[in-house]
Amino acid sequence: MIYLNNAATTYPKLPCVLEAHAAALANPPQGQFRGSSFGSYDFYGDCQTAMSCILGVKDRERIFFTSGATHSLNALLSGLDLRGKRIVATAAEHNSVLRPLYNLSQLKDSEIVIVPCDRFGKVRPQDVERHMTANTGLVIVNHCSNVTGMVQDMEAIGQVAGKYGALFLADVSQSAGCLPIRGDQWGADALVFTGHKGLFGVQGTGGFYISRQQSLRPFLYGGTGRDSSRLIYKTDAEYEYDAGTQNAPGLIALQVGAHAILKKGVEAVQAREQELVRFLYDGLSQLCGVMVYGQKDVNTGPVVSFNIQGLSPADTAYILQNGYGIVVRAGLHCAPLIHSFIGSRESQGTVRVSLSALNTMQDLECLLSALKEITQQCTMKRI
Structure with missing residues (x-):
């Protein structure tokens, strides 16, 4: 897992x-x-x-x-x-x-x-x-x-x-x-x-x-x-x-x-998590049909939200967990108001990836590989 x-x-x-x-x-x-x-x-x-x-x-x-x-x-x-x-x-x-x-x-x-x-x-x-x-x-x-x-x-x-x-x-x-x-x-x-x-x-x-x-x-x-x-x-x-x-x-x-x-050192933890966040942002930006919420080129907390065109956040999270053994979170994340401003209200929220300093680049490579397969399947269905 x-x-x-x-x-x-x-x-x-x-x-x-x-x-x-x-x-x-x-x-x-x-x-x-x-x-x-x-x-x-x-x-x-x-x-x-x-x-x-x-x-x-x-x-x-x-x-x-x-x-x-x-x-x-x-x-x-x-x-x-x-x-x-x-x-x-x-x-x-x-x-x-x-x-x-x-x-x-x-x-x-x-x-x-x-x-x-x-x-x-x-x-x-x-x-x-x-x-x-x-x-x-x-x-x-x-x-x-x-x-x-x-x-x-x-x-x-x-x-x-x-x-x-x-x-x-x-x-x-x-x-x-x-x-x-x-x-x-x-x-x-x-x-x-x-x-x-x-x-x-x-x-x-x-x-x-x-x-x-x-x-x-x-x-x-x-x-x-x-x-x-x-x-x-x-x-x-x-x-x-x-x-x-x-x-x-x-x-x-x-x-x-x-x-x-x-x-x-909190700063060392922050630096490690920022390295992971930027790697994830770069990977998600290369996937077709993926909408990423948030801002890449600023220091943020270890959280990245996205959605896949044609899939609800709940369906994406379900496929990741049951098909690939990857646990993420889907929905409004107990923060209902922000979604009207970031553009995820109609989709009923986002898929959220949240990291700790114990996560690895390999974890994110596995996630991106899984998302690539999922987005390719979604593209084929739309065709």
């Missing part, structure tokens, strides 16, 4: 991640902020430190762990005081952003506006500014599109948000571990990440960063292992955002994955 669906979940995992996760499950559990063996280190704090480096933020204590990006986004969007405020999002957003915006009762009095993107999935900072008003409370932007791989100019957009006194929330779920992230430099008030993609962690891990200047209404109440005699919190700022039993084995795996990325 050739696995090319890493934007959903990376596979295979790094051996060190698998070993750490297995060891955490095999050894006696310890308290909330200790590892899974007696006399162990503070895995929670060490994971915060690693993630602060990945996210480009100095204040590691303002990183909190959840079950993933969806949990984190719901916590932030329901916890920030955005009542009656305008919220500016983009056409490139994932449903983990869009559905909370349109369904959370806490936002029923908020005005949701969507900034368009171009045919490559790029959102221009000046277009964000056109949608800003004095009443804008939040700007939320996906750093890297999970459909086209397009990377947004986060620093420029952060400056726009700051100019109008709005909070800036960066969704780095698709880019953490793949692209450099500079949360402090961007002026981000909050960042959201997941563990099971570019950080090579396991499903059910992720978290968020929230600036110390921001107060967040708690999303969950419960035990934290500290100050257990207290039942009532007088202010939101007093509450801790990590209530309940943490996923210690998952966080240990996340910590090990993050350290492995940092040891390799």
Whole structure:
């Protein structure tokens, strides 16, 4: 099997991640902020430190762990005081952003506006500014599109948000571990990440960063292992955002994955994945009847989307998996709005190839060979 669906979940995992996760499950559990063996280190704090480096933020204590990006986004969007405020999002957003915006009762009095993107999935900072008003409370932007791989100019957009006194929330779920992230430099008030993609962690891990200047209404109440005699919190700022039993084995795996990325160097990971992306773009451009979405000659995330004339995305993915043993993803990719702008709405989405640094040129040669056969068969049928 050739696995090319890493934007959903990376596979295979790094051996060190698998070993750490297995060891955490095999050894006696310890308290909330200790590892899974007696006399162990503070895995929670060490994971915060690693993630602060990945996210480009100095204040590691303002990183909190959840079950993933969806949990984190719901916590932030329901916890920030955005009542009656305008919220500016983009056409490139994932449903983990869009559905909370349109369904959370806490936002029923908020005005949701969507900034368009171009045919490559790029959102221009000046277009964000056109949608800003004095009443804008939040700007939320996906750093890297999970459909086209397009990377947004986060620093420029952060400056726009700051100019109008709005909070800036960066969704780095698709880019953490793949692209450099500079949360402090961007002026981000909050960042959201997941563990099971570019950080090579396991499903059910992720978290968020929230600036110390921001107060967040708690999303969950419960035990934290500290100050257990207290039942009532007088202010939101007093509450801790990590209530309940943490996923210690998952966080240990996340910590090990993050350290492995940092040891390799995010820039080195990015360079390797860009090499693969450009090779794939070049190969797809030589196939008849293939439409590629996105922009080749810019740095993007490790995602390439395409369609084959005469085949639905679902049919293409089915043929690749069942005829050639190649796993890709088909459809809207939980990002429904972007397809109206890149031209894939009528086809019900795209075929998405998403890479990790563990993929090889041979993987892509096999994919291109399979696609050449498929497109030739489609051409013969049209004749």
